[in-house]
Amino acid sequence: MAYVVDLICYPVKGCAGTSMSDALLTPAGLAHDRSFMVVSEDGIFRTQRRHPRLALIRPAISTDGTRLTLDASCGADGTGRFGTLRLDVTTSAPRRDVDLFGTALQGIDQGDEAAVWLSEFLGTPSRLVRVPPDHDRIADGVTPGPSGYADSSAVHLLSRASLALLNQRMAERGAPTLSMNRFRPNIVVDSDEGHDSGSGSHRAALPHAEDRARRISIGGAELGYAKLAVRCAVTLVEQEAGARRGPEPLRTLASYRRAASGGVVFGAKFSVITPGKLSVGDEVVVQEWGDAEL
Incomplete structure (x- = not known):
């Protein structure tokens, strides 16, 4: 007999997760999980494989998904403050072509303020995108199913x-x-x-x-x-x-x-x-x- 002992959501792909005592499981996973993604200016997804500092960014998303906060520490030991970014999430801004492991997808750009904040923290030009409301990606496997920006x-x-x-x-x-x-x-x-x-x-x-x-x-x-x-x-x-x-x-x-x-x-x-x-x-x-x- 087994029990759930932790539920973790990662609103921004590659960034830190948030433990929760309760969570809504949607058709595409935990609510808001991997619904945002950091990309290069060319739309290529950023990952801890090449940008391990993503792990120091702690996202928080409002229950209704309309507000996103990014908080970060700096330094190799994870100490020190970088600053906090508070965003009103948009679903109506222009879309960008993005690439996730060679799969062509789209993302809604979250604006220049987020781009500047992420670029400065990661030390490379970056932008933040959100899964579009009509995102229809189906991940493969024995049981295929909808997926946001998860691997x-x-x-x-x-x-x-x-x-x-x-x-x-x-x-x-x-x-x-x-x-x-x-x-x-x-x-x-x-x-x-x-x-x-x-x-x-x-x-x-x-x-x-x-x-x-x-x-x-x-x-x-x-x-x-x-x-x-x-x-x-x-x-x-x-x-x-x-x-x-x-x-x-x-x-x-x-x-x-x-x-x-x-x-x-x-x-x-x-x-x-x-x-x-x-x-x-x-x-x-x-x-x-x-x-x-x-």
């Missing part, structure tokens, strides 16, 4: 048990343990978190059980499995510092999580079958299991 499918789910196993293997190599934010999940689950079964003990969760979950219900919402989450250089970025920190966790993951199709995998991606409200403490019910793809 692929709308929802990334990861268990604490999977992270615990990774940290155990890293410790055996003499590497420091990592926090969950290195992997930027939307839904974090754990077994019997905060629940007493009556025996006074909690059952340990199996690592990577999310790999085999094919259909999940949480509250009144349902998720359908899309694919395993292939990990990239973003996992090398220490989120609190906005800087790369050596070869981990990719080096350790490569020793036991290499996929037959290539790359290393950690966590799973899901599409939304039935929207609904999610809350920390909700039971995660796997309605259908499948075989692991590793």
Whole structure:
């Protein structure tokens, strides 16, 4: 038996996330998740792979999505103030052609003030775009589904048990343990978190059980499995510092999580079958299991 222990929304792709106790799950994932994206002047999406300082930008979005705040720290250790930008979100400004992993999409430009703020902080000409209201991108996978500016499918789910196993293997190599934010999940689950079964003990969760979950219900919402989450250089970025920190966790993951199709995998991606409200403490019910793809 598993429960939701954290819900994290990333309003601006590549920037810091915000933990929530409750969240609305829309057809394209958590409300406002990856609904904004930083791009170059040519429309190419910016990512922590090349711009790790994105991690130091902390977005906050109003419930109705009409107000966006960007707050940032500066310095390699994440300390110091850069300033705060407050924007009235527009959905009627001119659109720009944008590129996300070679896929041609469109974005609504959020104006020069945002462009100047981001350009100064990142040290390179940048602009901010929003997903258009008629955005119709469908991410592929076993269960295809709508997605904003996420890398692929709308929802990334990861268990604490999977992270615990990774940290155990890293410790055996003499590497420091990592926090969950290195992997930027939307839904974090754990077994019997905060629940007493009556025996006074909690059952340990199996690592990577999310790999085999094919259909999940949480509250009144349902998720359908899309694919395993292939990990990239973003996992090398220490989120609190906005800087790369050596070869981990990719080096350790490569020793036991290499996929037959290539790359290393950690966590799973899901599409939304039935929207609904999610809350920390909700039971995660796997309605259908499948075989692991590793």
